[in-house]
Amino acid sequence: MSETLSRPKDQADLDATATELVAALAARQVSALELADAAIARIEARDTEINAVVVRDFDRARETARAADAALARGERGPLLGLPMTVKESHNVAGLPTTWGAPVFGPFTATEDSVGVSRLKAAGAVILGKTNIPPFLSDWQSNNPIYGRTRNPWNLERSPGGSSGGGAAALAARMVPLEYGSDIGGSIRVPAHFCGLFGHKPSYNLVPTRGHEPPNTPPGAGVVLAVVGPLARSAADLSLAMDVLAGPGEFEDRGYRLDLKPARHDRLADYRVLLIDEHPTAPLSQEIRAGLQDLAAGLEKLGAKVTRGSPLVPDLAKAQELYGGLLMTAMSRGQPGAQSISAHEWMALLDAQAQLRRQWTALFESFDVVLAPASATAAFPHDDNPDLNARVLMVDGRPTPYFQQVGWSGIATVANLPSTVIPVGQTTEGLPFGAQVIGPYLEDRTTLAFAGLVEREFGGFRPPPGF
Numbered sequence: 286m287s288e289t290l291s292r293p294k295d296q297a298d299l300d301a302t303a304t305e306l307v308a309a310l311a312a313r314q315v316s317a318l319e320l321a322d323a324a325i326a327r328i329e330a331r332d333t334e335i336n337a338v339v340v341r342d343f344d345r346a347r348e349t350a351r352a353a354d355a356a357l358a359r360g361e362r363g364p365l366l367g368l369p370m371t372v373k374e375s376h377n378v379a380g381l382p383t384t385w386g387a388p389v390f391g392p393f394t395a396t397e398d399s400v401g402v403s404r405l406k407a408a409g410a411v412i413l414g415k416t417n418i419p420p421f422l423s424d425w426q427s428n429n430p431i432y433g434r435t436r437n438p439w440n441l442e443r444s445p446g447g448s449s450g451g452g453a454a455a456l457a458a459r460m461v462p463l464e465y466g467s468d469i470g471g472s473i474r475v476p477a478h479f480c481g482l483f484g485h486k487p488s489y490n491l492v493p494t495r496g497h498e499p500p501n502t503p504p505g506a507g508v509v510l511a512v513v514g515p516l517a518r519s520a521a522d523l524s525l526a527m528d529v530l531a532g533p534g535e536f537e538d539r540g541y542r543l544d545l546k547p548a549r550h551d552r553l554a555d556y557r558v559l560l561i562d563e564h565p566t567a568p569l570s571q572e573i574r575a576g577l578q579d580l581a582a583g584l585e586k587l588g589a590k591v592t593r594g595s596p597l598v599p600d601l602a603k604a605q606e607l608y609g610g611l612l613m614t615a616m617s618r619g620q621p622g623a624q625s626i627s628a629h630e631w632m633a634l635l636d637a638q639a640q641l642r643r644q645w646t647a648l649f650e651s652f653d654v655v656l657a658p659a660s661a662t663a664a665f666p667h668d669d670n671p672d673l674n675a676r677v678l679m680v681d682g683r684p685t686p687y688f689q690q691v692g693w694s695g696i697a698t699v700a701n702l703p704s705t706v707i708p709v710g711q712t713t714e715g716l717p718f719g720a721q722v723i724g725p726y727l728e729d730r731t732t733l734a735f736a737g738l739v740e741r742e743f744g745g746f747r748p749p750p751g752f
Contacts, residue, residue, distance in 0.1 A: 303462040303522040310367040317353035317367030337455040339432035340415035366409030370463040377496040386420040386429030390500040399496020417451030443664035446476030453480040458752040471694030477706040478659035481717030489701035493534030518746040520737035548734030554588030565602040567692030597648040608699035649725040663716035705732040
């Protein structure tokens with residue numbers, strides 16, 4: 286081993302982005318074992334307060350790191366070779382429990398990796414463990430009776446978001462450089478927004494979801510609207526992960542190959558941006574609106590064409606009603622007392638979704654990206670009311686129904702569109718907030734590239750005080 290690798294490394298190595306760390310590993314400036322040990326030390330030191338990494342697999346992670354170092358020494362390279370990271374608890378990892386935060390499922394240990402986890406491992410990632418979630422992945426908090434509550438490192442009295450909240454908290458506290466989450470109602474985007482991070486909800490079906498099912502559930506046809514994707518501390522890291530994760534799954538991989546279009550532009554000045562900061566069913570705080578408008582003004586100064594409102598925008602109230610019909614049918618399946626709908630009603634919903642997608646396709650002939658809020662407010666205080674439908678969210682001092690905020694998530698989700706969350710600013714209370722960059726279907730490279738350009742010009746992740 287070289288003299289460089291034999292020197293102990295400061296934990297500050299983990300402050301680098303995943304992209305930078307992969308380059309450092311390939312250049313033999315740091316070893317995979319050193320990074321794994323540094324990440325483990327940070328988790329052990331910082332996670333007592335936060336409770337983010339709730340399933341720990343440190344012994345196997347060290348074995349994987351040693352194998353990665355041997356491969357690097359042989360001259361092998363991989364997109365993530367030697368990089369430590371975590372995955373959301375709901376992803377199956379062979380040999381580890383999957384609970385979805387719900388004791389009703391009983392004990393379950395996965396016997397094989399999910400497709401995404403398998404691809405991450407094949408790319409050389411070192412999986413340190415799994416991060417916390419709400420029960421059934423159905424909350425914008427990450428608190429459950431099995432693992433307890435995850436706290437936001439920006440303010441321990443606030444939610445880190447959900448359902449990928451544990452991963453977002455671990456990233457923000459700089460325990461790990463990369464996380465693998467999932468999203469159907471903002472579960473990647475809201476935690477990224479609450480924790481000042483980057484997160485990417487891929488186009489529907491771009492990343493296979495097999496192995497992201499409730500415990501003891503055989504892989505089925507997948508869940509309409511549901512996607513899996515990464516969270517990170519830089520836009521480049523999202524692209525790094527997506528290059529590993531994206532691609533056809535079983536059945537399709539026999540005849541299809543991944544061939545995503547490149548980003549529409551490589552300069553902010555060339556982008557046509559539509560700002561949406563009004564929604565008929567989802568209120569928005571003035572601080573978040575002002576932050577988006579400031580970003581829009583900054584983009585204009587750099588030459589981007591920013592439009593505030595357009596008749597091409599589909600009816601968001603009708604789209605939200607459609608989203609609710611699809612989402613509730615998908616999420617209630619198999620639950621006791623759930624009301625089922627007829628096959629013809631379901632097909633009518635799918636027909637309406639197809640019509641909506643055509644409207645968005647037409648809009649993206651005139652615009653390249655849509656800029657929109659990820660949620661109405663920054664991270665809210667923990668709420669232990671067991672009746673989720675009785676909860677309220679305070680928006681500028683006004684109580685609003687808790688789940689009304691799904692309106693902002695639903696804009697991209699119901700139309701199967703990619704959405705990348707970027708950090709935008711901080712509230713007067715010092716809490717971070719972000720924005721969604723929504724793009725055309727299967728043009729994920731455009732939203733990711735735009736996010737990277739915004740990061741370069743306006744700044745990106747800032748660590749929370751004390752972490």
